[in-house]
Structures are given as C-alpha cells and as structure tokens.
Amino acid sequence: MIIRIFFLLIFLNQAHANSKYIVLSSTEAPVIERIDTDDLRDIYLGNRIFWKNGKRIFPSHIEKSSDTMKYFLNKVLSMNPRQYNKYWRRRLFSGKGHPPIELENDNKTLDYVKKTNGALGLVDKVPRVVDKGLYFFQPSTDGYTLKKIKN
Numbered sequence: 001m002i003i004r005i006f007f008l009l010i011f012l013n014q015a016h017a018n019s020k021y022i023v024l025s026s027t028e029a030p031v032i033e034r035i036d037t038d039d040l041r042d043i044y045l046g047n048r049i050f051w052k053n054g055k056r057i058f059p060s061h062i063e064k065s066s067d068t069m070k071y072f073l074n075k076v077l078s079m080n081p082r083q084y085n086k087y088w089r090r091r092l093f094s095g096k097g098h099p100p101i102e103l104e105n106d107n108k109t110l111d112y113v114k115k116t117n118g119a120l121g122l123v124d125k126v127p128r129v130v131d132k133g134l135y136f137f138q139p140s141t142d143g144y145t146l147k148k149i150k151n
Contacts, residue, residue, distance in 0.1 A: 022122060022137040035137055040076050043120060045087070046097035051118060059100035060112050061122040068124045110134070 022035065042048035043059050051057055062069055064081040073079045079087065088099040103109045109121040114134060126136050 022120065037076050044077060044100055046091055046099070049097070055118045058116050058119040059121070060103055060109055060119060061100055062103055062105060062109055062124070064102065066124070068122060072122055 022040070039048065043057055044061075049057055061072070064070075064073070064084065070081060073081060073084050077084065091097050092099070101112065103112055103121075106123045106125060106127075109123050110127065113119040113121045
C-alpha cells in the first residue's frame with residue numbers, strides 16, 4: 001500500500017512538473033488578472049478577439065507538433081493538431097477570422113508577445129530572466145483556471 005502511494009505521489013509530481021504556461025503581454029499592467037479555459041478556448045478558436053478593456057487580442061503559439069501545443073490542444077480545445085488545422089481551414093475559407101500566429105519556439109513566442117501589446121502566447125517554460133511587461137499564468141490544480149505567477 002505504501003509503495004502504491006509513493007508511486008502515485010511521484011506520478012502527480014511529474015504531472016505538475018509538466019505544467020504548461022501561458023504568457024500575457026502588456027506594456028503598463030496586465031490586461032487581465034485571471035484567465036480560464038473557456039476564455040482560452042474562445043480566443044484560440046477565434047470566437048473572442050477583444051479583451052474586456054476593448055484592446056485587440058493577438059494569440060500566438062509554438063509549433064503544433066510540439067508536446068506543449070499538443071497538450072494545450074487536447075486539454076483546452078479538445079482537439080488534436082489535425083482537427084485544429086481543419087477547423088482553421090474551414091474558418092479561413094468562410095472568411096470568419098485568422099488563426100493564431102504559429103512561431104517556432106519559446107524565444108520567438110516571447111519576442112512576439114513582448115513587441116505586441118495585447119498578445120497572448122503559449123510557451124513551455126518561464127525564462128530564467130523575466131522581462132518587464134511579461135505576465136505569466138500557470139494552470140491551477142483543477143486544470144481550469146490559470147493563475148498569475150509573480151515575476
């Protein structure tokens with residue numbers, strides 16, 4: 001019994017260690033203090049294009065083939081990369097929006113977010129040195145609400 005509990009604790013610790021991050025940019029203060037999965041789903045599916053303060057949202061993400069993006073698509077959008085591509089092809093063909101910008105890696109995503117006020121990006125890890133104007137959100141234990149990480 002103790003061995004089962006030990007392995008369960010190791011498994012839960014590994015699941016938490018693999019948490020993915022969302023990074024939010026703002027030049028003065030964060031656009032929002034909290035964001036949940038419904039908001040993220042609406043943003044990344046093109047159903048929500050403005051923050052509550054009226055500023056445009058510019059979503060971005062790393063390559064769809066990355067483990068982080070696969071995790072995000074599965075947990076937040078309930079899709080795989082193929083379904084996500086198909087969804088956006090249909091939207092583009094019907095003239096109902098533009099897909100989030102796809103960038104090669106965390107560094108390019110962070111650069112884009114730093115330079116674009118109101119941008120939102122998906123990154124794998126919080127960098128060691130956090131630049132001013134970047135605000136990070138980490139999934140909470142329930143997996144539905146993202147909380148701000150203090151820089």
